[in-house]
Amino acid sequence: MKVHRYLTVLVLTSFVLIWYYILRVNNGIFTGLGGLGANSSAALARRGPGLRQNAPSNASEIAIVVVACGERHNEALNMIKSAIMFNRNQSPLRFVVVAEDQLKQNFVEKLDDWQEINDNIFTYEIHSLTFPAKDKDEWKKLFKPCAAQRLFLPSLLTHIDSVLYVDSDTIFLAPVQELWSLFKTFNASQFAGMAPEHEDKNAGWYNRFARHPYYGDLGVNSGVMLMNLTRMREFRWEQHIMPIYREFRLKLVWGDQDIINILFHHHPDRLLVFPCDWNYRADHCMYMSVCEAPDGVKIVHGNRGYFHSLVQPIFNLLYTTVEEYAFRTDIHANFIRTIEDSLALPSNSNCDKLLDKFLQDPRKYFKQNLYEEDT
């Protein structure tokens, strides 16, 4: 009789545990890991840490979104790595990756590794490229799958209030927290934040060449964008996109960035413009220094391939030094000094001459370890 009772308890407990497990896994596949391919789900079910990623996003987490297609996935990983490296105040980060199905497994493996090395200071979730159900076929016909994905983040990420969207070709040199805190300065109508496309009218692109309306005097660059998704959903952001596209599609040169500029031309009260320090491009230094960045460069944006060419060597050097950096090793020795030693000065590149601007923030907080020779 006693044995019988034990058996009953055992069977009931197992049943509850199995049921709980099934709920957890299902929850993961349908929310945090929307649309993972069969291989990836199997891998996640196999690995313990995978399940942790399915927790609903925590309001205090800083959510960084990146969209990755094709070759761009290495850039996206390098951006993520830099955000972790310079997250010196240990803010909780959540990376939201929207990627082509064949790239997902690679993200899962890398990010699981990095989570372990960094004591789970960040969480992540991976999504498939997704267009709004309404007009899906038309969206798909009009845009290349990756190109305009970020325009649809409000409907893809309904479980998240606000995100920092960054292009895959960006590198953090300062804590994300600093930029994130600008959300608190948004007035009641603002739902997005971006940096100007140019600082100088003589070199501006939109004011000289655009055949469509754009924001302000010089337009905005969409490579780094604070997005209050809740407010964007209230505004019905996505319903504004299609009419703009239909009207201007033959005049768009910079794709979704032009659409964003047209939208904010009509709704300037919705946008907060932040300084170029947070979206620093070669345009800011190649002819002359036009971005003051008094506290140093905070995010570098290697647009037009500057991370991968030697035209402005400092951009390539920042990228490769992040790539080669090993987590939990000394940032002063393995980032700051590596860059100082590798940059051949005097250089013909005007951007190289601004080395001190690029290293200003890291130098301030990652000092030379005086005892490193002894240990």
Ligand SMILES: [Mn+2]
């Ligand atoms: Mn870019």
